[in-house]
Amino acid sequence: MNDHSTRAIPPAPTTSAVWPVLFLVAVAGVCWAVTVERMQGMDMGPGTDLGELGWFAVVWVTMMAAMMLPSLAPMAVACSRGAEGGGPARTLTRTGVFAAGYLLMWAAFGVLAFALVEGVRSRDVGFLAWSRGGQYVAGGVILGAALYELTTAKRTCLRQCRDPRLLRRRPGLGGGLVMGVEQGGFCVGCSGALMAALFALGVMSITWMGLIAGLVAIEKLLPSRLVATGATAASLALLGAAIVLAPEHVPWLTIPASM
Numbered sequence: 015m016n017d018h019s020t021r022a023i024p025p026a027p028t029t030s031a032v033w034p035v036l037f038l039v040a041v042a043g044v045c046w047a048v049t050v051e052r053m054q055g056m057d058m059g060p061g062t063d064l065g066e067l068g069w070f071a072v073v074w075v076t077m078m079a080a081m082m083l084p085s086l087a088p089m090a091v092a093c094s095r096g097a098e099g100g101g102p103a104r105t106l107t108r109t110g111v112f113a114a115g116y117l118l119m120w121a122a123f124g125v126l127a128f129a130l131v132e133g134v135r136s137r138d139v140g141f142l143a144w145s146r147g148g149q150y151v152a153g154g155v156i157l158g159a160a161l162y163e164l165t166t167a168k169r170t171c172l173r174q175c176r177d178p179r180l181l182r183r184r185p186g187l188g189g190g191l192v193m194g195v196e197q198g199g200f201c202v203g204c205s206g207a208l209m210a211a212l213f214a215l216g217v218m219s220i221t222w223m224g225l226i227a228g229l230v231a232i233e234k235l236l237p238s239r240l241v242a243t244g245a246t247a248a249s250l251a252l253l254g255a256a257i258v259l260a261p262e263h264v265p266w267l268t269i270p271a272s273m
Contacts (some may be wrong), residue, residue: 026233028160031094031259033092033094033102033105033109034090034091034094034105034106035087035090036109037090037109038083038084038086038087038090038109039083039084039087039107041079041083041113042080042081042083042084043191044079045076045079045080045083046080047075048080049076049077049080049220049223050220051217052073052076053073053220055217056216056217057218057268058216058268058270059144059214059215059216059219059267059268059269060144060148060149060152060213060214060215060216060270061142061144061148061270062216062217062219063216064128064131064132064217065072065184067125067128069092069270070124070128071124071125071128072123073122073209074120074124074128075117075120075121075124077122077223078117078121078243079117079139080223080227081223081226081227081230082116082117082120082201082205082227082230083113084188084231085230085231085234085235086113086116086201087198088176088178088234088235089112089178089181089197090109090112091100091114091178092108092178092179092181092183092247093108093110093112093181093183093190093193093194094108094109095183107187108122108190108268110188111190111191111194112190112191112193112194112197113186113194114191114194114195114229115190115191115192115194115195115196115197115198116195116197116252117194117198118193118194118195118198118200119198119199119201119202120198120201122219123202123209125207127210129211130271131213133154144269145269148270149257149258150258151214152214152216152257152261153171153214153254153255153257153258154254154258155210155211155213155214155257155258156211156214156215156250156253156254157212157248157250157251157252157254157255157258158207159207159208159210159211159254160245160247160248160250160251160254161244162207162215163207163243163246163247164243164247165252167203168203168207168243168245169239170203171200171201171203171204172233172234172239173239173242174197174200174203175200175201175204175206175233175234176233176234178240178258180191181197182196204232204233204234205230208226208229208230208246208250209226211226211250211253212226214257215267216267216268218267219268221266222253229246229249232245232246233246
């Protein structure tokens with residue numbers, strides 16, 4: 015066997031790398047199942063009623079776990095390094111703590127989004143009705159998310175989400191929690207605009223959840239960052255323009271006036 019053929023065989027993943035990935039994918043799968051079951055028939059399109067804060071917070075965190083945890087896997091693997099000596103139990107515990115810290119930041123984002131949406135609604139702003147200016151507001155939010163893809167803030171946060179070497183290592187379970195919070199902050203900075211677009215499309219829509227989750231995964235896992243962000247920006251720009259100009263022709267969009 016020549017040297018070239020030997021080098022062409024990729025190394026097998028280590029056990030310490032496999033456990034965090036399996037854990038996050040399993041948790042995400044359960045959360046997808048729960049989300050689909052809980053949100054059947056709840057999509058009212060842009061302006062969907064968010065319900066009470068407690069109920070929304072639980073649903074939101076479940077949604078974020080379903081959408082975001084699979085693409086967190088490379089960072090979770092990096093966080094778990096050093097915990098191999100305790101076996102799979104220690105590796106999984108550190109991964110779980112890291113994921114909890116990460117989701118804590120998304121929970122904070124959800125609470126702030128809830129407060130903003132309900133605060134605007136409490137003022138009974140008439141032009142936000144879909145039959146008046148609602149479609150332009152929704153389209154504008156999505157176009158804003160497209161523009162954010164091209165900013166320095168987006169580029170900086172995405173680099174922190176794509177490169178495990180930039181993860182600041184901290185010892186112990188407490189350190190794992192802090193690492194998760196820090197990573198969650200970068201992820202909110204990276205994908206918060208995409209979640210704003212989800213609110214504009216219909217936050218209780220399983221279909222839009224899946225599509226936004228796909229864009230997040232592409233940005234974090236596709237080898238070329240420029241291709242990923244360019245494709246996401248173009249997709250959002252096209253979607254936002256379509257909602258402004260011809261929302262009735264946008265697939266999977268529930269128009270509030272039709273309810």
